[in-house]
Amino acid sequence: MQNFQPLFDAIVSGNAAEARTLTQKYIAENVNQELLVKDCIIPAMSEVGRRFECNEYFVPELLLANRAMKECMKLLSSSGPKVGRVVIGTVKGDLHDIGKNLVAAMLEGGGFEVVDLGVNVAPEKFIEAVKAKNAQIVAMSALLTTTMTAMQATIDAFKQAGLRDQVKFLIGGAPITQKYADEIGADGYSDNAVGAVSLAQKVLSR
Numbered sequence: 040m041q042n043f044q045p046l047f048d049a050i051v052s053g054n055a056a057e058a059r060t061l062t063q064k065y066i067a068e069n070v071n072q073e074l075l076v077k078d079c080i081i082p083a084m085s086e087v088g089r090r091f092e093c094n095e096y097f098v099p100e101l102l103l104a105n106r107a108m109k110e111c112m113k114l115l116s117s118s119g120p121k122v123g124r125v126v127i128g129t130v131k132g133d134l135h136d137i138g139k140n141l142v143a144a145m146l147e148g149g150g151f152e153v154v155d156l157g158v159n160v161a162p163e164k165f166i167e168a169v170k171a172k173n174a175q176i177v178a179m180s181a182l183l184t185t186t187m188t189a190m191q192a193t194i195d196a197f198k199q200a201g202l203r204d205q206v207k208f209l210i211g212g213a214p215i216t217q218k219y220a221d222e223i224g225a226d227g228y229s230d231n232a233v234g235a236v237s238l239a240q241k242v243l244s245r
């Protein structure tokens with residue numbers, strides 16, 4: 040089996056140039072790209088998350104690792120058939136995007152086409168994008184207790200536009216819980232980016 044340890048280390052240490060070179064090398068060697076994501080890139084970001092949780096890493100290290108991971112994903116995500124289309128964004132009033140970016144990258148690695156609307160995304164922007172891109176999933180991120188209510192407002196706006204039944208809503212972010220997802224009628228919740236991929240696959244197969 041291929042040894043992915045060098046790429047794992049490059050991502051965890053936030054070395055984007057090294058991560059890019061190694062990914063190019065693996066692609067040239069025809070490695071199984073799905074395995075590369077599953078056995079190396081996702082575990083590397085989980086390790087980064089673990090270090091962040093226990094205060095070994097802080098936001099700068101998180102951002103560097105995120106950038107290194109994105110370099111790999113850029114090279115990988117261009118190939119292969121897409122399994123579904125996701126519109127993702129951080130909700131209105133909220134500027135946090137590190138977790139949202141991780142979720143977007145993981146979904147791309149999982150074979151989804153991802154339309155990233157960025158941060159501070161108003162309900163009508165989500166609606167416009169879903170219509171324009173014919174997306175099946177809306178993924179929303181919120182990090183503030185004051186902005187999580189914008190998730191409910193977005194789902195309500197889809198109801199008012201008569202589009203609620205055309206899309207599945209996935210939500211996440213530090214203050215979000217399964218209970219909250221149930222309360223606002225979202226279709227799924229995950230507390231991490233790896234879980235977001237299986238969640239997206241699950242809601243599409245329902």
Ligand code: B12
Binds near residue numbers: 138178183185212231
């Ligand atoms: C980094 C950070 C910032 C950065 C953001 C930089 C950026 N580009 O994102 C900056 C400095 C800009 C910032 C600003 C503010 N922040 Co801030 N910030 C944080 C901090 C330290 C880390 C957040 C983070 O990136 N975590 C790491 C990522 C990987 O985790 P995550 O986002 O939770 O994502 C994971 C999961 O939740 C999940 N997930 C996330 N989204 C989604 C979506 C879906 C669909 C799914 C399935 C899963 C999923 O998967 C992700 C990966 O595993 C947190 C503290 C904390 N520990 O959470 C405070 C925190 C969120 N911030 C806070 C506050 C108060 C603010 C400010 C109001 C501060 C101020 N007074 O100006 C402003 C608000 C600006 C705004 N309007 O948004 C508070 C929120 C308190 C609350 N209960 O509401 C926190 C909790 C800090 C605290 N303890 O007080 N912040």
